[in-house]
Amino acid sequence: MAQVIEIDDPSDARLEDFRDLSTADRRPDRPGGRGLVIAEGVIVVQRLLASPYPPRALLGVPRRIAELEPELAGVDVPAYATSAEVMAEVVGFHLNRGVLAAADRAPRPTAEQLIAGSRLLAVLEGVGDHENLGALFRNAAALGVDGVLLGAGCSDPLYRRSVRVSMGHVLRVPFTELSPWPDGLDLLRRHGFTVAAMTPRRQARPLAATGLGGGKVAVVLGSEGPGLTEAAIEAADLTVRIPMAAGVDSLNVATAAAVAFHALGNP
């Protein structure tokens, strides 16, 4: 059972995990970056507590901590209760969601582990925008994607903004690196996957006519601007496009992913 501890002093050393979030987690990989997983709001904290990431502590206003009582019953971490003002002073900005949880990272599965037992996978290249990444994980979770493989140039899905935009689903959908890139795509083929690269190119097959429904499919997606690299496209088994109206550049990458996940997951 989590212990609720009231704290009035924003400089209390026990709140270290939550201090200056907007700067501290900007580069979690760098010295000074703590690399913690931060969940914001009741629903995302619930998903964190149900995830493989070991929780360290909660910080929230009493009302929000009380809402989490059922989930906290089985968890042995401190829950620091304080006012909205003290919270704002600790984290460095006003949080209208009223509760935060901090967790440690957990070992990722190997690509082999993630691929085995999956049927529909997303593979990303150069998806650097944290909001797009978060939205993509939310869509992956909703549309039955079994896991996400990160090729070259992707941001950290556990960055705070990405966790928030994913509504916590980045904590549920397993992900790991796929390297070397793009040669690692061979691993998918060896496990019986067809590797489908999404591209707006005219020569690509329309999504509704791929004939891929039912089999194991890995959908390879690039970032919104430049799209997939030539090397990634060449390493795929086929190219697939979403038919677009003339004069429209492209869909947002998370939206294009959702369209592809639905079409390939519901043949």
Added chain:
Amino acid sequence: MAQVIEIDDPSDARLEDFRDLSTADRRPDRPGGRGLVIAEGVIVVQRLLASPYPPRALLGVPRRIAELEPELAGVDVPAYATSAEVMAEVVGFHLNRGVLAAADRAPRPTAEQLIAGSRLLAVLEGVGDHENLGALFRNAAALGVDGVLLGAGCSDPLYRRSVRVSMGHVLRVPFTELSPWPDGLDLLRRHGFTVAAMTPRRQARPLAATGLGGGKVAVVLGSEGPGLTEAAIEAADLTVRIPMAAGVDSLNVATAAAVAFHALGNP
């Protein structure tokens, strides 16, 4: 040909259309709200200049105005050139897109005009969030939706943030009100449309198995939280759902719309 006029003084009366944008356009329907259409950034300004909305003026840094030279050749409006600092002082915040255009509204088509000649339409109820609305129009434009009908409780698609998030596509995709709501859906039926209400309800038909491909379809979408009202669902011909994984609440309304537009537009 637009006339480029250099302005140094942020209080210059000719810049009235662009003053204090974050407050002025918050409630364009209220006294003091100017109800102008505002486009931000080169691409969106290009789409505005190609739209039915009559331009009034541009404001931008010289480099961005120069980029618009081809589009401005055929337009008789003043283009006020100034520094980024003066622009920020006029509009009330820093614009990193460097150019704005203001336009008047234009008469909307009647629902009858919009429906005639269309094959795939979106019908919205209670979509109040301007970003969702903008994203939905972007997806509608990309995926070949012929128009958008606004049922009860929708926000103004021409609000500044909605225009920006739509990447200007809200200026291209025709839209108008459908009233009375939801009885106005009958008008669609009289024009040969099947009215399909999107809902996560278990009894609804999976999107991939509606059998609607090829015919005239109107996709009715509600807002993310509450979804469609009972009255709207009852007024539809059938209910349709996107199959979702357990434990996931829903997709963002613009994303759900994209999935539906693709599935129903590419049978």
